[in-house]
């Protein structure tokens with residue numbers, strides 16, 4: 001079958017399309033893959049210093065949507081997919097049945113992958129913030145790294161739910177405003193003044209895809225009782241903070257992980273992504289569609305931070 005494969009060499013990784021790749025073993029449900037997508041982690045899985053790939057050769061692709069042999073429409077993402085087991089960048093995948101999520105009514109395979117791992121993570125961030133008490137009308141909600149897959153879907157979901165959304169981005173503000181952001185600020189403005197332990201309160205809540213100095217700035221500017229859902233690290237893994245926002249303003253730092261969510265919570269989240277958490281601009285969020293042959297380019301672009309919105313991969 002055709003597959004995009006990353007394989008370790010002595011000190012590098014070769015990557016490209018192969019026409020005769022075979023899936024070994026007989027475990028798992030065979031899924032005929034229709035769509036996958038491009039995430040930052042997929043880029044990392046194809047470079048030597050990415051430290052994501054656990055096997056070699058590896059078919060990357062941390063998410064996929066397709067059909068089982070009995071015709072059931074399914075999707076899967078996270079756990080070991082595209083990391084320690086072959087993922088979505090191939091005509092077929094073998095997926096443990098306990099990782100499969102039925103494709104919710106009202107979503108096509110292409111739309112499910114327009115959401116993909118990124119949109120799923122955005123939904124988990126919104127759910128975490130609302131579980132912590134955030135509600136529309138509380139004040140501005142900041143989304144950092146807003147032009148990326150997670151960020152742009154978070155903007156879309158939050159705006160549709162009636163929040164006043166402020167986007168922080170290094171890219172085109174017009175596109176983010178079309179998704180529902182009321183204001184777009186620079187990455188520097190979101191990072192604020194690192195020399196101060198507290199800043200003027202500004203955000204009722206936040207979805208942070210960037211980490212580093214930006215997340216530290218968000219924590220310093222959360223309103224009393226506010227919360228930030230932290231899910232990403234494109235701006236760095238260090239977090240330099242004081243305890244003051246936590247002990248003087250009662251703010252919360254909520255960690256969000258998409259990889260190990262238990263399957264029941266995962267299926268519920270997908271059911272909500274098709275209904276009350278559905279991003280209304282799903283089709284506009286797909287800024288690029290590539291086949292397996294276009295992956296090399298798209299993976300390089302995601303690693304350079306150049307992709308805007310979602311890139312879906314048409315496999316079948």
Ligand code: NDP
Nearest residue numbers: 040145146147148149150169170232233234235257258305
């Ligand atoms: P994308 O590459 O699509 O988006 C990342 C965005 O981050 C960019 O578009 C850019 O937005 C911003 N950015 C890039 N480089 C920098 C930089 N040096 N400093 C500040 N901002 C930068 O990635 P995804 O949306 O797919 O993922 C976002 C993050 O979330 C990643 O770190 C990813 O690993 C993580 N993630 C975590 C998950 C989890 O389970 N916790 C699941 C999915 C993703 P802009 O130009 O608008 O500022």
